[in-house]
Amino acid sequence: MSIIKIFFFLSLSVPIMLYGKEKSLFRAPMDEFIDSLIKEMTLEEKLGQLTQYSGKITDKEKLEEQLELVRKGKVGSFLNIWGVEFIKKFQEVAVEESRIGIPLIFGLDVIHGCKTIFPVPIAWACSFDPDAVKEASRISAIEATAFGINWTFAPMIDIALDPRWGRIVEGAGEDPYLGSVMAKAQVEGYQGEDLKDSTTLLACAKHFVAYGACEGGRDYNSAEVSIRTLYEVYLPPFLYAIKAGVGSIMSAFNDISGIPMSANKELLTNLLREKWNFDGFVVSDWRAIPELLNHGIAESRMEAGIKALYSGVDMDMEGGVFGNELFEAVREGKLSEDVVDKAVRRVLKAKYKLGLFDDPFKYCNLEREKLVPLNKEHIEKARELACKSIVLLKNEGNLLPLRKDIKRIAVIGPLANDASSPLGPWSALGEEKDVVTILEGIKGKVSKGTEVFYAPGCEIIGDSESGFEEAISIAKNSDVVILVLGESRDMSGEARSRSEITLPEIQRKLAERIIEIGKRVILVLSNGRPLAISSLSERVPAILETWFLGIQGGNAIADVLFGDYNPGGKLAVSIPRSTGQVPCFYYHKNTGRPASSEIVHSSRYFDLPITPLYPFGHGLSYTSFKYSKLKIKNKKVGIDDSLQISFLLKNTGKLFGSEVIQLYVRDPVASVAQPVKKLKGFKRVYLEAGEEVEIKIKLPVKLLSFYNIDMKKVVEPGVIELMIGSSSEDIRLRDSFTIIGNVREVDETSVYYCDIEVKKNKR
Numbered sequence: 001m002s003i004i005k006i007f008f009f010l011s012l013s014v015p016i017m018l019y020g021k022e023k024s025l026f027r028a029p030m031d032e033f034i035d036s037l038i039k040e041m042t043l044e045e046k047l048g049q050l051t052q053y054s055g056k057i058t059d060k061e062k063l064e065e066q067l068e069l070v071r072k073g074k075v076g077s078f079l080n081i082w083g084v085e086f087i088k089k090f091q092e093v094a095v096e097e098s099r100i101g102i103p104l105i106f107g108l109d110v111i112h113g114c115k116t117i118f119p120v121p122i123a124w125a126c127s128f129d130p131d132a133v134k135e136a137s138r139i140s141a142i143e144a145t146a147f148g149i150n151w152t153f154a155p156m157i158d159i160a161l162d163p164r165w166g167r168i169v170e171g172a173g174e175d176p177y178l179g180s181v182m183a184k185a186q187v188e189g190y191q192g193e194d195l196k197d198s199t200t201l202l203a204c205a206k207h208f209v210a211y212g213a214c215e216g217g218r219d220y221n222s223a224e225v226s227i228r229t230l231y232e233v234y235l236p237p238f239l240y241a242i243k244a245g246v247g248s249i250m251s252a253f254n255d256i257s258g259i260p261m262s263a264n265k266e267l268l269t270n271l272l273r274e275k276w277n278f279d280g281f282v283v284s285d286w287r288a289i290p291e292l293l294n295h296g297i298a299e300s301r302m303e304a305g306i307k308a309l310y311s312g313v314d315m316d317m318e319g320g321v322f323g324n325e326l327f328e329a330v331r332e333g334k335l336s337e338d339v340v341d342k343a344v345r346r347v348l349k350a351k352y353k354l355g356l357f358d359d360p361f362k363y364c365n366l367e368r369e370k371l372v373p374l375n376k377e378h379i380e381k382a383r384e385l386a387c388k389s390i391v392l393l394k395n396e397g398n399l400l401p402l403r404k405d406i407k408r409i410a411v412i413g414p415l416a417n418d419a420s421s422p423l424g425p426w427s428a429l430g431e432e433k434d435v436v437t438i439l440e441g442i443k444g445k446v447s448k449g450t451e452v453f454y455a456p457g458c459e460i461i462g463d464s465e466s467g468f469e470e471a472i473s474i475a476k477n478s479d480v481v482i483l484v485l486g487e488s489r490d491m492s493g494e495a496r497s498r499s500e501i502t503l504p505e506i507q508r509k510l511a512e513r514i515i516e517i518g519k520r521v522i523l524v525l526s527n528g529r530p531l532a533i534s535s536l537s538e539r540v541p542a543i544l545e546t547w548f549l550g551i552q553g554g555n556a557i558a559d560v561l562f563g564d565y566n567p568g569g570k571l572a573v574s575i576p577r578s579t580g581q582v583p584c585f586y587y588h589k590n591t592g593r594p595a596s597s598e599i600v601h602s603s604r605y606f607d608l609p610i611t612p613l614y615p616f617g618h619g620l621s622y623t624s625f626k627y628s629k630l631k632i633k634n635k636k637v638g639i640d641d642s643l644q645i646s647f648l649l650k651n652t653g654k655l656f657g658s659e660v661i662q663l664y665v666r667d668p669v670a671s672v673a674q675p676v677k678k679l680k681g682f683k684r685v686y687l688e689a690g691e692e693v694e695i696k697i698k699l700p701v702k703l704l705s706f707y708n709i710d711m712k713k714v715v716e717p718g719v720i721e722l723m724i725g726s727s728s729e730d731i732r733l734r735d736s737f738t739i740i741g742n743v744r745e746v747d748e749t750s751v752y753y754c755d756i757e758v759k760k761n762k763r
């Protein structure tokens with residue numbers, strides 16, 4: 001009997017010993033412990049550790065089959081099993097009934113909340129508030145672990161420039177720096193201070209890499225990205241996640257120039273492990289290993305498995321190849337057992353770090369499962385983050401905020417009373433019954449004498465105009481119309497690419513009919529991707545982009561509509577004018593013929609303005625801000641220095657509010673053409689009406705490094721333009737500075753942050 005087995009026998013029959021002196025048996029240094037464990041394992045058991053299946057807990061027969069696999073040591077992890085009862089059952093079989101007794105790890109897609117559902121990631125990125133995102137991730141971990149889960153397939157950190165791609169909803173949008181900061185925040189939130197703490201989750205940065213660059217925005221499609229773009233745009237969030245200590249990474253479905261990411265040794269091993277020193281493990285995406293046959297780089301499942309393992313994938317999600325075909329591969333001498341051992345070691349390390357060898361049942365606490373999820377504090381935090389995520393796109397004549405005592409309000413639109421869509425894609429254990437719809441939020445907010453009329457008008461998608469008349473009649477009878485339009489939750493997310501990013505036609509028609517009436521119309525958008533709403537946006541005076549805001553979305557939207565919360569979110573992604581304008585992002589190159597409205601032979605569409613409908617970083621407030629007195633302390637900086645910048649920010653309006661200050665740079669002359677702007681710092685600053693503060697910024701010069709012609713990460717001397725503003729197009733302050741010295745290579749495995757401090761005036 002193996003030592004570990006003996007241990008678990010002891011631990012179960014004599015719990016005092018487990019948590020007392022016997023525990024020290026397993027306090028052996030991790031590597032030593034794992035080495036001795038691997039020596040005990042049969043090849044089948046090793047391959048079992050590299051195998052993950054989706055749990056079948058609702059089908060009794062399949063459940064028994066899966067428990068039998070656990071008993072035989074043929075599986076190391078499950079996804080999609082939750083609840084203390086089931087987790088405990090599986091874990092008991094693993095540690096008590098299998099020969100080797102290694103605990104299982106349980107994964108779930110906890111992407112933006114577990115039971116308390118927060119705004120979808122594209123929304124929470126618009127908060128530009130990494131601390132709030134970290135807090136939401138922390139709460140998600142606290143709730144998920146209460147259900148027995150110890151691993152989340154998050155954060156999703158794919159940079160996405162193409163809103164046709166449905167999964168743009170799962171990430172932080174288009175910008176590599178914002179995406180990197182949000183990646184770090186989530187990893188820190190999920191994993192907490194110590195993975196051994198039973199309220200923390202192992203995080204999984206995904207999808208490695210360039211999944212968001214799928215051609216045509218079609219999910220699962222090939223990515224054609226240059227090495228430089230890969231390193232400048234798609235890879236940075238992964239490096240930041242690794243620096244934040246992420247424990248696992250998921251290889252993506254896509255190929256890059258013909259090399260599928262689940263068989264890409266150069267990126268999975270040479271870059272991730274050797275250059276970046278990533279010491280966690282890599283899990284494939286769902287059946288991505290057998291899909292290597294479809295890609296056309298393997299003739300058999302065995303070949304696919306060998307390629308994946310050799311390239312650096314350690315765990316096979318749902319493909320069944322590692323657990324089956326690799327056995328023969330080793331026996332036939334086609335695969336060295338050493339490679340298997342390496343992968344097993346990485347998986348066991350994760351289990352060790354989670355503390356599962358100390359206590360495999362540490363996540364099985366029925367009391368926690370009952371009390372922790374959806375508690376008052378979590379719900380409040382969900383509302384707070386939802387408020388922070390809302391972006392006020394337009395507010396002509398200060399139509400918003402509305403008074404609470406308006407006599408008659410018409411709430412119209414198929415999403416107004418929809419309890420499903422606010423949950424967004426990947427809603428984990430979230431339930432419609434816990435959702436506050438927009439209609440409910442509004443009804444709960446207005447004064448007693450206010451009448452709220454509601455009509456859906458039409459379905460989210462469909463042809464029927466039969467509901468138009470009712471909608472038109474309540475609109476006519478009201479003082480103001482709140483028109484809630486957009487997408488259903490299943491129009492974005494995985495496998496939900498759209499060829500047109502417009503509003504569904506029926507909703508557009510409804511909007512036209514309502515606008516014609518001539519009442520004041522506030523358009524509330526609820527959607528998972530930027531929507532090209534050009535014609536509508538010209539015809540309504542006020543627009544709120546609310547994405548899918550989670551269970552408290554309705555309350556948060558009402559808070560903003562009626563002025564209890566002053567909106568301050570900013571777009572984490574540009575909104576194009578039409579589908580044909582895609583990709584539309586702010587950090588494009590200048591080109592040899594820069595886009596100009598006056599010059600025909602310039603890089604533009606002749607049938608569209610050269611700007612997006614709403615640019616990256618855009619978002620209004622009910623108050624206004626003045627930027628002034630920009631000073632750069634050290635206008636000549638060396639590569640090891642930080643630029644020291646200060647300026648004054650004043651709330652010049654009548655309401656308390658927040659502004660996301662954004663710092664952009666441009667290197668106008670470099671060895672490789674640089675984007676017209678790059679975000680290098682941001683901070684959400686809260687100010688009382690009339691308050692003025694000094695903003696002090698330290699911008700490390702190394703944050704301005706880029707990949708040169710030889711793909712070396714360098715800082716080049718020369719003049720850099722500095723732009724500070726309220727959006728990527730609304731630049732309020734400009735200056736320049738000079739980097740002195742020679743061209744110098746920087747350590748490409750280091751990450752840098754712009755430090756922004758707010759100096760409040762002592763009154």
Ligand code: NOJ
Pocket residue numbers: 079109153206285286494
């Ligand atoms: C496929 C998705 O691409 C991935 O993001 C997810 O984590 C897995 N399925 C597991 O649900």
